[in-house]
Each structure stands twice: as structure tokens, then as C-alpha cells.
Amino acid sequence: MSNDFNDDEPARRRFLKSSLTLIPAVTLLGSASLLADSATTETAPPAAEEAKPTDGSYVPLYFNDEEWLFLLAACDRLIPSDDNGPGAVAEGVPAFIDRQMETLYGHGGIWYLKGPSLPAAPELGFQSLLAPRDIYRVGIAALNAHCQQLFSGKYFHELDPARQDALLGQLEKGAVALSDDCPAPMFFQQLLQNTREGWLSDPIHGGNRTMASWKLIGFPGARADFADWASRPNAHYPQGPVDIAGRRS
Numbered sequence: 001m002s003n004d005f006n007d008d009e010p011a012r013r014r015f016l017k018s019s020l021t022l023i024p025a026v027t028l029l030g031s032a033s034l035l036a037d038s039a040t041t042e043t044a045p046p047a048a049e050e051a052k053p054t055d056g057s058y059v060p061l062y063f064n065d066e067e068w069l070f071l072l073a074a075c076d077r078l079i080p081s082d083d084n085g086p087g088a089v090a091e092g093v094p095a096f097i098d099r100q101m102e103t104l105y106g107h108g109g110i111w112y113l114k115g116p117s118l119p120a121a122p123e124l125g126f127q128s129l130l131a132p133r134d135i136y137r138v139g140i141a142a143l144n145a146h147c148q149q150l151f152s153g154k155y156f157h158e159l160d161p162a163r164q165d166a167l168l169g170q171l172e173k174g175a176v177a178l179s180d181d182c183p184a185p186m187f188f189q190q191l192l193q194n195t196r197e198g199w200l201s202d203p204i205h206g207g208n209r210t211m212a213s214w215k216l217i218g219f220p221g222a223r224a225d226f227a228d229w230a231s232r233p234n235a236h237y238p239q240g241p242v243d244i245a246g247r248r249s
Helices: 011-022 031-035 065-078 093-100 132-150 161-173 184-200 212-217
Strands: none
Touching: 065 093, 065 132, 065 161, 065 184, 093 184, 132 161, 132 184, 161 184, 184 212
């Protein structure tokens, strides 16, 4: 993502330029599964269910109604559907994020979160005591409160797309004060990172349900015979992607 959310370049193109070249193939195939809590009772849904659209048939596991409406609206602005294909909401990204909040990753189980938390340079890494699921809970509540003050009691999801875009840009730049525990840039980066992951993940994790992002960038997915093409840079791969469950796009 560029440092200016509200530039004139199409959102999908800007997203691809800034992130896709930096993401290894293991991430596209679903590195989030490596963080799953082995103690949880949740199991991966069958292939027919894991591709569910986010159209009201999905019932959130973690997010409440207010948070879920924010997530739908925000993901739709970060990666909207356009002439390039379906966007984040159409591809089930909100469901991907919701499911991740119930894993070891979502609970912050891969970090030490006991404190103390001190100001530190960005290169020293994540410093917050909030787990990802708590960043969403605190950040969404604070942003909706901010919206209600500015826009006659309206929540983020009730605003028009132009105002939503402007607010996301302000979050990215730190121009909105959310809370001491959850600075606006940290909240925005959490949302952006998880949206990227969901849009590029294997459908088994809930997002990228039609493999639209893989088709867009020419990624073959879990094809076992792709190794022959590793020595052919810039050559167009003629086959569509295949997901971990064996579905072909």
C-alpha cells in the first residue's frame, strides 16, 4: 500500500504494486494454517463449505454485529470489486479474518504480551500488549465512536464510500486519535495485513474462495507440476490455479 491511501491510482493496482512482489508462495498457500492452535476444537470445514460467500450465510465466530459490519465495509474499500475481478468481500476475506481471530494467532499466542510495553523504533517489531483480536475490538469501537461524533451518530459502515476512504487514509497516516492502547496506524496495518492475507490465501482458510487473486497474478496455487516452470521467468503459465483441496479454477 502506498503511504497515501487517497491517490488517483486504482485501489487494486496500488495494492498489487505494493505487496504482491513481497509475499512468498507459502503465504499465498496459507501460512496462517501454521499458526492454528492445536488445542482448539475448531476444524477446517469441508471444501464445499469453506468457499462460502460473505453474503449473510456466514455467521461470525468472533466479531459482534457492529464489528462485522465495519469489517465488511472496510474490506470492501481496501480491495473493491472492479473490472479486474471480485474484491475482498466477494472473495470471503471478512470470513477469513474472523476465523483467524479464533486461532493461536488471533489470541496473540505467538507473542509475549505480558509487558512491559515501551516506546521503540519500528525496526524492533511489534510492541503492543494487544492480541490481534483485541486490536480489532478496541480499534473498531474507537473508530465508530469517532464517526458518530463527526457524522451525526453514523457508524463507519453507514458512511458513503468517499468518506470511508478518507477515514482509512487518516488511520494510515495517524491523523485520527483512537486510543492510547491502539494507535490508528497500528489498527490500520492490522486490518490491511489481514485483508491482504485473506485475499491471497488458499480457499481452505475462508478467503480467495474462487481463487480470483491467484488468477489475477498468474499464481498456480498447489499444482504439483509447476516446478518445471521455475526456470522460465516471465513466461505465461497456461493453466489455472488449483487449491489445496484439489479444486481447479
